[in-house]
Amino acid sequence: MMQQPELIIKNTTELTPSELLTIMQERTKVFVVEQNCAYQEIDDADFNAKHVYLKSENHLLAYTRIIADNDDNYVRFGRVLVPIAYRKNSYGRQIVSATIAEINRLYPDKMIKIGAQNYLRQFYESFGFKAVSDVYLEDNIPHIDMILDGGH
Template structure:
C-alpha cells in the first residue's frame, strides 16, 4: 500500500529531499545512463509541489507538479519516477492518477502539458493525454510533448 504526500519544497524535510533527489538520480542518471542537470531550479519555485509515494518509510515514487509558466504555458508534471524494485505492479498508474487528482485540486479545470519519454506514450495516452509534437531528443533520449486538455 502506497502512502501519498503532497508538499511544496519548503515543507520537505532534509530526509525527504535526500530521498527525492536520490530516487530521481537513480532512475534518470544512473539507470538511464543520462548525465543531465537534475538540479534545474524548478523544484523550489513558487507554486511547485512534490508528490511523494511511500512504501513504509521508503520513497518509491515521485513527481513534481508545476503551475503554469514554469515549464510550459499550461500546468505541467515532470520528473516522474518509480524505483526499479517497485515497477510492474501498477504504481505508475497510481502515481499518475494521484498527480492528476492533485493538479485538479490545485489548479481546477486547467490543461496539463508534459514532455514524456517517447516509450511511455501509450502509458500517458491511457490517462487521456494526446501527442502535441513530433519526437525530439532531450538529453539524448527521445521525448514527445503531450497534453491533457480540460
C-alpha cells in the same frame, strides 16, 4: 509485506531534509545513472515545485513533481519515476492518477502538458493525453509533448 502506500503531496519548503534527500537520490538514480544521462537533474524548477509521492514505511515507491508556470495556460508535471525494486506494482499508474487529480484540484481551468519519454506514449494516452509534437531528443532520449485538457 509492506503496509498500504501513503500518498504525500508537499511543496519543496515543506519537505524535511530527509524527504528531500530521498527524492533527489531516487531521481538521480533513475534519470542520471540508470538512463546514463548526464544533465542538471536537480534544477531551478525544484525551488517552487510541488512533490507528489507514494511511500510505504521508509521506502519511496513512486514520485512526480508538479510545476505551475505563470506564463501560460498549462501546468506541467514530470520526473515521473518508480524505483526499480517497485516496478510492476502499478505505482506508476497510481502516482500519475494522483498527480492529475491534484493538478485538477489546484488548477481546474488549466490544461496539463508533459514532455513524455516516447516509449511511454501509450501509457500517458491511457490517461487521455494527446500527442501535440513530433518526437524530439531531449538529453539524447526521444520525447514527445503531450496535453491533457484539464480532466474535462
